[in-house]
Amino acid sequence: MAKNGSITEKSPHEDGFAAVFAAEIAPRLETVEVERKRRQRAIRTRALIVGGIAIALVVAAILGLSLQAVEAIAALAAVVLAAAVALGWRWVFGPRKAHRDALREVLVGPVCRFLGGLRYARDPEGAVDSRRFAAHGLVADHEESHTEDLFEGRHRGTSFRMVEARLRARHSARAGRRQHNVFQGLLFEVQVPVPFGGRTLISADRGLVADAIGGLFEAGDADRIQKVGFDDPAFESRYQTYSDDPAEARRLMSPAFRANLVALAEAHEEPPLGAAFAEGIFRLALPTKRDLFEPGSIWRPALRSESDARRLLAEVAIPIRVIDYLHGVRPSGAG
DSSP, rough: OOOGGGGOOSSGGTTTHHHIIIIIHHHHHHHHHHHHHHHHHHHHHHHHHHHHHHHHHHHHHHHHHTTHHHHHHHHHHHHHHHHHHHHHHHHHHHHHHHHHHHHHHHHHHHHHHHSSSOEESSSSSSOOOHHHHHHEEEEESOEEEEEEEEEEEEEETEEEEEEEEEEEEHHOOOOOTEEEEEEEEEEEEEEOSOOOSSSSEEEHHHHHHHHHHHHHHHHHTTTEEEEESSOOHOOOOOOOOEEHHHHHHHHSSSSHHHHHHHHEEEEEEEEEEEEETTTTTTEEEEEEEEEESSSOOSSOOOGHHHHHHHHHHHHHHHHHHHHHHTTTTOOOOOO
16 A cells, blocks of 8 residues: 555556545555454454463363273364364454444445445345346356445446346255255346347357246247357357347347457356346346455554555446446456
């Protein structure tokens, strides 16, 4: 971070953000830093307490079983240590979550205002229907949906919402049915700026789009679903498109839109994304390999939060760039 609580703007989407950072974020970081140091001390103290309890329990177990076999003592010691870690882990690292929440509160408000007055909810409930995404082949079928970090607003007269989601399904195993993640990432819903009919599925994952089309056939709702081709090698090397109204699909997916969808995929550098035009909405599923909107390490000074602010701004601006792409506009330097 530059001196006097300023940052240097490096990308087009950051134009004007340095003034916001200096006026609204930097003055509050001193308080966050004081609390960070206090929370660091709390973590160390709690770790010593849990470690001390674990060692005391192990010693007591060994003394109480001194005549038992060494293997039994070692096994009991391992069980006691594991129990102590499991019970104490959340308590020990509770201050780390509190620090991230405090830094997020400092950063999110100014970022949302800078991007046009977005609304934010940390724990949204039912913000998006993830099953509609599965029905269109954008995510796999799932039984559970956990969402957080909802951002919603308008850009270019187009309303949108974005939420971070973790979707889980069950699979059979020897020990019974166990859960596993089938999707982690961002789910977008954008009101399409022009009226359209029909349904168009765009996917880089052949398995997901095949499942979606199979589901449509089973429901008797896929009489006219067919593959839509484009004279666009760059696009078709990444995506396959199916629609029950190919002419409408070609109208919606202009050369600029296709080029921008390719650019979004190239910039994303994550697992394949999928999109769909249906029910008057453009839906986009953007997988990620890590949790987003999680600023701040408690082991790094809060006064050096420039990278957190930049990353949060870039992540929250994703739906704005998507809407630009829908309008056929690719901002210079966009990615």
